[in-house]
Amino acid sequence: xxxxxxxxTACRSGxxxxxxxxxxxxxxxxMAPSARAQVASADVNTALFVEPSTRSGLTVINPSATVAxxxxxxxxxxxxxxxxxxxxASESVKGGRLSNVDIVTSATHFSDTRNAFTGGFTITxxxxxxxxxxxxxxxxxxxxxxxxxxAGTDFFQKNTQIELSYGRGFDKVCxxxxxxxxxxxxxxxxxxxxxxxxxxxxxxxxxxxxDNFQVGWTQTWTPVFATQMVLSxxxxxxxxxxxxxSVVIASAGDQALENHPENRARGAIGLRGKYYVRxxxxxxxxxxxxxxxxxxxxxxxxxxxxxxxxxxxxRVLVRxxxxxxxxxxxxxxxxxxxxxxxxxxxxxxxxxxxxxxxSSYLVGARALATREGRPGQRVLGLxxxxxxxxxxxxxxxxxxxxxxxxxxxxxxLAMLWSxxxxxxx
Amino acid sequence: xxxxxxHVVAKALGFLLGASLLAASAGCxxxxxxxxxxxxxPTMQFDEKAADRAALEHALDNREGSTGGGSVRGGxxxxx
Numbered sequence: 001x002x003x004x005x006x007x008x009t010a011c012r013s014g015x016x017x018x019x020x021x022x023x024x025x026x027x028x029x030x031m032a033p034s035a036r037a038q039v040a041s042a043d044v045n046t047a048l049f050v051e052p053s054t055r056s057g058l059t060v061i062n063p064s065a066t067v068a069x070x071x072x073x074x075x076x077x078x079x080x081x082x083x084x085x086x087x088x089a090s091e092s093v094k095g096g097r098l099s100n101v102d103i104v105t106s107a108t109h110f111s112d113t114r115n116a117f118t119g120g121f122t123i124t125x126x127x128x129x130x131x132x133x134x135x136x137x138x139x140x141x142x143x144x145x146x147x148x149x150x151a152g153t154d155f156f157q158k159n160t161q162i163e164l165s166y167g168r169g170f171d172k173v174c175x176x177x178x179x180x181x182x183x184x185x186x187x188x189x190x191x192x193x194x195x196x197x198x199x200x201x202x203x204x205x206x207x208x209x210x211d212n213f214q215v216g217w218t219q220t221w222t223p224v225f226a227t228q229m230v231l232s233x234x235x236x237x238x239x240x241x242x243x244x245x246s247v248v249i250a251s252a253g254d255q256a257l258e259n260h261p262e263n264r265a266r267g268a269i270g271l272r273g274k275y276y277v278r279x280x281x282x283x284x285x286x287x288x289x290x291x292x293x294x295x296x297x298x299x300x301x302x303x304x305x306x307x308x309x310x311x312x313x314x315r316v317l318v319r320x321x322x323x324x325x326x327x328x329x330x331x332x333x334x335x336x337x338x339x340x341x342x343x344x345x346x347x348x349x350x351x352x353x354x355x356x357x358x359s360s361y362l363v364g365a366r367a368l369a370t371r372e373g374r375p376g377q378r379v380l381g382l383x384x385x386x387x388x389x390x391x392x393x394x395x396x397x398x399x400x401x402x403x404x405x406x407x408x409x410x411x412x413l414a415m416l417w418s419x420x421x422x423x424x425x
Numbered sequence: 426x427x428x429x430x431x432h433v434v435a436k437a438l439g440f441l442l443g444a445s446l447l448a449a450s451a452g453c454x455x456x457x458x459x460x461x462x463x464x465x466x467p468t469m470q471f472d473e474k475a476a477d478r479a480a481l482e483h484a485l486d487n488r489e490g491s492t493g494g495g496s497v498r499g500g501x502x503x504x505x
Binding site: 043045047049060062064066156157158159212214218220221222223224226228230232233234266267268270272274276278283289291293295297299301307308309315317323325328354355358360362364366389391393395397414416418420 | 455456457458460461462463464466467468469471476477480481483484485487488489490491492493495
């Protein structure tokens with residue numbers, strides 16, 4: 001639920017949990033050689049997402065650690081931990097241009113932590129591999145269980161690679177205790193997560209099922225040119241709104257819990273190409289992604305990046321991205337005004353700006369340094385290889401039809417810093 | 426309604442035909458192992474440095490209404 005900026009009154013010490021996870025991952029990694037693993041690797045990453053605003057704002061710290069060991073040539077076992085430590089403030093009521101409600105002072109402070117644990121394996125035989133994983137995620141108002149399997153192989157002297165994957169999620173979200181027979185216009189939003197997943201009769205747990213399918217085709221065409229096509233499909237069923245958000249649905253100021261359809265089918269196709277320009281000693285990449293779903297959102301993404309070695313051990317990547325989407329069929333900035341463009345569009349209402357028409361620009365860069373050891377001479381006396389990466393991205397969003405009581409939000413500029421370390425043993 | 430269905434079916438068939446032709450042509454593209462020096466380089470891998478990319482996509486997923494169609498692992502190595 002962190003994606004929906006949920007408030008929580010009982011903030012757990014997320015930083016402690018995150019640190020514990022990272023230390024646990026490192027401990028396992030360092031113990032790996034004594035477990036007679038032939039090869040082991042450890043990845044530790046931290047990302048910081050900041051979206052400043054004078055009224056609301058959002059900060060997310062995302063530490064993660066992954067450990068992989070290879071007890072034999074054909075088997076890899078992985079384990080990982082990830083956290084989202086979220087704090088900030090958000091408006092709990094959405095009203096539009098005509099809403100006579102003070103939206104701005106409804107911003108409430110919140111903090112919460114999502115913890116996710118993953119375990120999995122990969123079996124590799126000749127040109128084929130099979131992977132499986134399980135992830136458990138928990139936060140005050142959300143539980144998730146997800147299984148994923150994937151298989152891949154290559155053909156035509158390894159010039160063609162095919163990868164199929166399927167994931168299934170069984171999630172639960174906490175809401176107020178309304179029943180199916182209650183009219184959506186009478187349902188209330190949560191004001192905090194107290195009592196969630198307990199016997200509290202004012203709380204209810206609602207299921208969300210998620211199915212994800214993906215097919216990837218990677219093709220090398222020449223010694224310096226390769227392409228990749230990825231087809232994705234997803235089915236979602238259950239409570240798909242934000243249990244904390246109310247929407248003003250009548251000119252008198254009446255509010256009701258956000259009401260989204262219970263089913264959503266999503267599809268996307270991504271096409272990417274990579275070309276190595278010998279003269280520039282640079283790998284260029286271009287990609288386009290088209291997306292469509294049954295809520296009538298049509299999204300287009302265009303990406304470019306370039307990466308080259310500045311030194312034998314240091315490479316730098318720069319990237320740019322443009323994204324645009326239409327709004328959901330039932331999206332309206334204001335549900336009180338009668339006919340579109342300032343009125344309801346059907347039986348649903350939403351305050352989610354991700355469902356409004358928008359576009360965004362992203363620019364970023366990453367530097368990655370790698371140090372390779374030699375036989376009998378490990379890096380820092382421990383690693384076969386060691387690498388560190390640091391990246392920065394700037395995201396500017398243009399909300400074309402989203403206001404908070406007629407005022408344009410000012411939290412549309414986001415910054416993302418990322419730091420990653422990887423060691424192989 | 427029928428016209429719309431025919432339109433969708435025609436689009437799907439066109440896509441399948443195009444994909445089949447492309448897939449068939451893939452068999453003609455032969456890059457020998459000794460020609461893969463550039464393709465094997467990390468800069469030419471799709472989904473290389475996945476953790477860095479995952480953090481970015483995690484942020485974007487929470488700011489945009491679309492998802493999917495991202496990179497999968499793969500690239501030009503296959504040297505062994």
